[in-house]
Amino acid sequence: SENFQTLLLLQEKYSRSIIGTxxxxxxxxxxxxxxxxxxxxHSSWLTMMNDRxxxxxxxxxxxxxxxxxxxxxxxxxLRLLGNQVFGDDNYLADIIWQGGAKNDQKYFSISHExxxxxxxxxxxxxxxxxxxxxxxxxxxxxxxxxxxIKKLYPSDYERQEKEIxxxxxxxxxxxxxxxxxxxxxxxxxxxxxxxxxxxxENGYYYDVIHPKTGKPCKKPKGGWRYIEETxxxxxxxxxxxxxxxxxxxxxxKSYLKETEYESPNSVIYLDNRVSTAFMKNLFDxxxxxxxxxxxxxxxxxxxxxxxxxxxxxxxxxxxxxxxHAIMELNKQDD
Numbered sequence: 582s583e584n585f586q587t588l589l590l591l592q593e594k595y596s597r598s599i600i601g602t603x604x605x606x607x608x609x610x611x612x613x614x615x616x617x618x619x620x621x622x623h624s625s626w627l628t629m630m631n632d633r634x635x636x637x638x639x640x641x642x643x644x645x646x647x648x649x650x651x652x653x654x655x656x657x658x659l660r661l662l663g664n665q666v667f668g669d670d671n672y673l674a675d676i677i678w679q680g681g682a683k684n685d686q687k688y689f690s691i692s693h694e695x696x697x698x699x700x701x702x703x704x705x706x707x708x709x710x711x712x713x714x715x716x717x718x719x720x721x722x723x724x725x726x727x728x729x730i731k732k733l734y735p736s737d738y739e740r741q742e743k744e745i746x747x748x749x750x751x752x753x754x755x756x757x758x759x760x761x762x763x764x765x766x767x768x769x770x771x772x773x774x775x776x777x778x779x780x781x782e783n784g785y786y787y788d789v790i791h792p793k794t795g796k797p798c799k800k801p802k803g804g805w806r807y808i809e810e811t812x813x814x815x816x817x818x819x820x821x822x823x824x825x826x827x828x829x830x831x832x833x834k835s836y837l838k839e840t841e842y843e844s845p846n847s848v849i850y851l852d853n854r855v856s857t858a859f860m861k862n863l864f865d866x867x868x869x870x871x872x873x874x875x876x877x878x879x880x881x882x883x884x885x886x887x888x889x890x891x892x893x894x895x896x897x898x899x900x901x902x903x904x905h906a907i908m909e910l911n912k913q914d915d
Contacts, residue, residue, distance in 0.1 A: 584896045588636040599640045600891035601883045602647040603903045605874055606630060609654045626655060627662055633896060634666045641701040642891060644711060646673070648882055650874070652694045663699050673698040676882075680853035696882070713885040714842040719758035723837070727772055741767045755850070764837045768819070775822050775832035780806045787812075791827040798827045806833075845885050851878055860900060873900035880906035889914055 607619045609626045621629065637647060647667075651659045656675070664672055676696040700706055726748050727741075734740040742765060749762035764772040784804020788797040789812065805812060815821050815833065822832045856875035861868065879902050883893055889910075895903025 584898075585632055585636070588633060588640075588896070592636065592639060595640050595892060597640070597642055598892050599637075599894045600642050600645050600888040601886045602637060602641065602645070602894040602896075603649075603879055603883060603906070604633075604637075604647065604896050605650045605899050605902065606897045608650075608652045610652075611654070623655070623658060627658055630659065631662055631666065634662065637894065637896070638666055638701065640894065643702045643705050644709065644888075645701045646886060647699050647701075648676075649697045649699075650678075650694060651697065653691060656695045656697070659695075659697055663697055667699040667701070671700045671703045673700060673703070674847050676847050676849060678849045678851065678878075680851055711887075713845055713887075715845050715881060715885050716841055717761060717843055719756070720761075720837070720841055722758050723761055723764075723772070727767065731767070738767055745772065761837065766822075766834075768834070770819075770834075770836060770838075772837045773834040776835035777801075778806055778821070778831055778833040779803045785809065785812075789816075789821075789831060791823055793823075794827050796827040798823070799830050801830050845882075849878065851875060870900040874902040876902050876905035876909060879903060880909045883907070884910055 606629075607621070607626075609619060609621050609623070611620045634647075641647065649659060649663070660672070660675070674697075676698060677693050678696060679693045681692060727745055730741050730744045730748070734744065745767065746762075746765045749759060749765060752759045752762075763774040766773050766775065779801030780803045782803050784801065784806060785808055786800060786804050787809045789800075789805070790796070791798050807815060812821075820834050822834055823829070824831065853872070853875075856873045856878075859875065860870055860873045883903075883906055893903065893907050895901075
């Protein structure tokens, strides 16, 4: 339908109430192979997008963000247009989505698309305590593997460490769980890695006694990261890992369970065939939609905003990805 008119109708009721927006407009490939028009002059494409982005901005909350898909045909123009509508200072990043090569290309086999991200008011967001995070991928897969190892070798932490290292090494390089391979030590609390316990500068200096030798341990060059009282709490909770003797600087145990979230990555690896296969399966193995986006990937992008009570907006209907993504998020948090 005519989404520009719809945006006009939404202005009064939904003004400044949209937290997250995902747009998947025509990429302007000039091929016209789709059910919608996909062969514009650049100026016409920009005019079409400018009208809609300007109205969309009025609907966005102050902490709102917009994500817009494109490829090499209009990405440069989209970035300039986004800077004009939202302001240069509100540009965040171009997310690179690697989804499979176009092997019929004459010069380069282009294997990625873009999702351009802009904020409504980055200065406001910078001053706020809001931070975008997402759960590290495949954590449950790692936890399940470690639980099986623990059942085989209960309380034998040395053997558990050996087995979890072997398990990580057996994973293919493209397995997302392999990114956490440094979490290869374990104790009763769970998987951890030996992290730095020092401060880059202006740390604290006091004696930490080695539990076996009874002598003061070597101090880190920048000083301990904790005040002495906090260090004693860490020691009492068995969160400090000592070397064989006092000549080695101790480390802190950084547990995977306590570091499950991270800043979203600007590079996404997801084969587009996953979404195509999903759609064909959904529609009894018929080709209903061309080049659909994967709803779980879009859900993950929108989820980083962390707002469960605001509205989300999708303007270019396509295969209904944004609606499907929000339905999934509603299902996850009831």
